[in-house]
Amino acid sequence: MRGLAVFTGKELTEILRTWRLFVIPGILLFTGLMSPVLAEIAPGLVSSMMPDETQGIVIEIPPATTVDAYLQFNKNAMQIALIAVIIATAGAVATERRSGTAQLVLAKPVSRGAMVVAKTLSNWLLLLAASVVSAGLCAAITTFMFDSTLLGRFAAAVGLWYLLAVLMVAVSVFLSVVTNSQAGAAGAGIALYFALTIASVWEVTRTYTPAGLLGAGTDILTGAPEVSVAWPIATTIVAAFAFVVAAAWAFGRQEL
Amino acid sequence: MRAAIEIEGLTKVYKEVRALDGLDLLVPEGSVFGFLGPNGAGKTTALRILTGMARPTSGGARVFGHNVVNASKDVRALVGFLPDVPGYYSWMTAEEFLRFAGRLFGVTGKTLDDRVKSLLDMAGLAGVKQRVGGFSRGMRQRLGVAQALVNAPKLLMLDEPTSALDPMGRKDVLEMIAALKGRTTVFFSTDILTDVERVCDTVAILDHGRIVRQASIQELKREGHALRVLVEVIERAEELEPLLAARPWAMECQRDGQVVRCVVSDIEAARQDIPAIVAAENMAIVRMLDEEPTLEDVFVQLIGGGA
Known part of the structure; x- marks a missing residue:
């Protein structure tokens, strides 16, 4: 795969010097920063909207806890951040083709697959760094506002989120290749995300496919008994690599 | 090579x-x-x-x-x-x-x-x-x-x-x-x-x-059947240009002041016709000469003027 190191270096430099540094990391950092705060103020907000006791109804909202802070983070990451990941990576290859940069650099003796893999790898690295920083920030604020329990469970939930994000990047890059359109790839990627959400309703798909990762973080954080994620983890990793290979193969066969 | x-x-x-x-x-x-x-x-x-x-x-x-x-x-x-x-x-x-x-x-x-x-x-x-x-x-x-x-x-x-x-x-x-x-x-x-x-x-x-x-390029110009003929008259070149352009050997004619340049397909026919046309119209020739065709002339001839 000639050119992989050069392409990856270029992608990482591009991340550091363009908008790409701010979008996904920005959303994740905001999630890390705001999740404990939202968890803390949510009960007060809900209480303020309740009918008062003179009407004879008394609903007691329990005070926020550590698990609420981490659940808030997990929910935001699984929804807002994952969709942002799909949109931000949907143009990975399509933009290069449309701007003419692909034609210029791929006329050199490099592999087209190297370009696809470099784009995927660089996004995986960006997400890894952003996830670690964001989760670390969330854990630090949660520890300060609540306590330092559940750190292990939170790390496991973030790990599962990262795996799902890895799959979504691979899917998005594949769609970017086959649709040759950022909007088309983003639309198809979001549709696939919702299909995965629907699939998580059924026992079989929840047990054996990546759909199982969508709710696994919540189960782990709430201490549900017997959370089995071996199959979803395995199928997510296999699917992610399969999408990368398919993207490289499809790009190699296309005319530029 | x-x-x-x-x-x-x-x-x-x-x-x-x-x-x-x-x-x-x-x-x-x-x-x-x-x-x-x-x-x-x-x-x-x-x-x-x-x-x-x-x-x-x-x-x-x-x-x-x-x-x-x-x-x-x-x-x-x-x-x-x-x-x-x-x-x-x-x-x-x-x-x-x-x-x-x-x-x-x-x-x-x-x-x-x-x-x-x-x-x-x-x-x-x-x-x-x-x-x-x-x-x-x-x-x-x-x-x-x-x-x-x-x-x-x-x-x-x-x-x-x-x-x-x-x-x-x-x-x-x-x-x-x-x-x-x-x-x-x-x-x-x-x-x-x-x-x-x-x-x-x-x-x-x-x-x-x-x-x-x-x-x-030299070979193309040499081989090109198209040649340019330049005719300069004392006056009324604007009347001469359409007369030349209407001849069967004229592929393209352009006027610049009292000079008319024609790209021609048959140089011999052009050489015979042009003085006769000028004389018939009571015009006077200052000069008449063949010019080497440009690449554009050859191109137009080969592509058929469709470019």
């Missing part, structure tokens, strides 16, 4: 459109070769196949003996290429882009440093710290030629490198190409005839996906 490019029966069909129709071409090593044709003739398609960006429907092509389909990477290692609309990473500087392009060829270390420095000088971009996103069209084309040379290619392929440039930008790019004469084979496509006349030694004229003629 060894061939840099050999194309045999190359055909490319896009749905209903036959972009290349059995193209045959031989580009000698060391030449500055003009690949000339009107818009839509198939020039870009041929270049895309040579660089591995597209696959032929049938036929084949070799670059320095390497098959462009089966050994595309070997071909690309020997070639420098500038597409018709080069895209750059707007956040890079010219120097960064040249270094990036060099590394894609596996050029590193001092060789890369030296090459980048000399190419920046050659392209007039030395010391330019501005990012490529802010470059003028001329700067982008000069950078395009420079990046195509970063691997010291045996063959430089340029797709319409001067199109859409202002006169100064065109002059700069043509000077860069002319400076490469004798150093590498240059194959460049264009529909600008004066560019070909200025820098090329050999030319192939492409029309509807086929080569209409391939020869040296």
Whole structure:
């Protein structure tokens, strides 16, 4: 795969010097920063909207806890951040083709697959760094506002989120290749995300496919008994690599 | 002489459109070769196949003996290429882009440093710290030629490198190409005839996906059946021009003051007719002479005026 190191270096430099540094990391950092705060103020907000006791109804909202802070983070990451990941990576290859940069650099003796893999790898690295920083920030604020329990469970939930994000990047890059359109790839990627959400309703798909990762973080954080994620983890990793290979193969066969 | 490019029966069909129709071409090593044709003739398609960006429907092509389909990477290692609309990473500087392009060829270390420095000088971009996103069209084309040379290619392929440039930008790019004469084979496509006349030694004229003629520029002009005849009269040249243009041997006539220039298909008939027409109209000839045809005259004749 000639050119992989050069392409990856270029992608990482591009991340550091363009908008790409701010979008996904920005959303994740905001999630890390705001999740404990939202968890803390949510009960007060809900209480303020309740009918008062003179009407004879008394609903007691329990005070926020550590698990609420981490659940808030997990929910935001699984929804807002994952969709942002799909949109931000949907143009990975399509933009290069449309701007003419692909034609210029791929006329050199490099592999087209190297370009696809470099784009995927660089996004995986960006997400890894952003996830670690964001989760670390969330854990630090949660520890300060609540306590330092559940750190292990939170790390496991973030790990599962990262795996799902890895799959979504691979899917998005594949769609970017086959649709040759950022909007088309983003639309198809979001549709696939919702299909995965629907699939998580059924026992079989929840047990054996990546759909199982969508709710696994919540189960782990709430201490549900017997959370089995071996199959979803395995199928997510296999699917992610399969999408990368398919993207490289499809790009190699296309005319530029 | 060894061939840099050999194309045999190359055909490319896009749905209903036959972009290349059995193209045959031989580009000698060391030449500055003009690949000339009107818009839509198939020039870009041929270049895309040579660089591995597209696959032929049938036929084949070799670059320095390497098959462009089966050994595309070997071909690309020997070639420098500038597409018709080069895209750059707007956040890079010219120097960064040249270094990036060099590394894609596996050029590193001092060789890369030296090459980048000399190419920046050659392209007039030395010391330019501005990012490529802010470059003028001329700067982008000069950078395009420079990046195509970063691997010291045996063959430089340029797709319409001067199109859409202002006169100064065109002059700069043509000077860069002319400076490469004798150093590498240059194959460049264009529909600008004066560019070909200025820098090329050999030319192939492409029309509807086929080569209409391939020869040296001098040979083309010599062989060209089209000749120009210049007639200068004392007065009433505006009346003479339509009379000449109506003759069967006249392919195209233009008037400039009291001078009428006609591209003619039959020089003998023109030589006999013109004095007779002038005399019949009671005009007086100041001078009448044959002019060497320009490449444009030959082009118009070969393409049938459809360009």
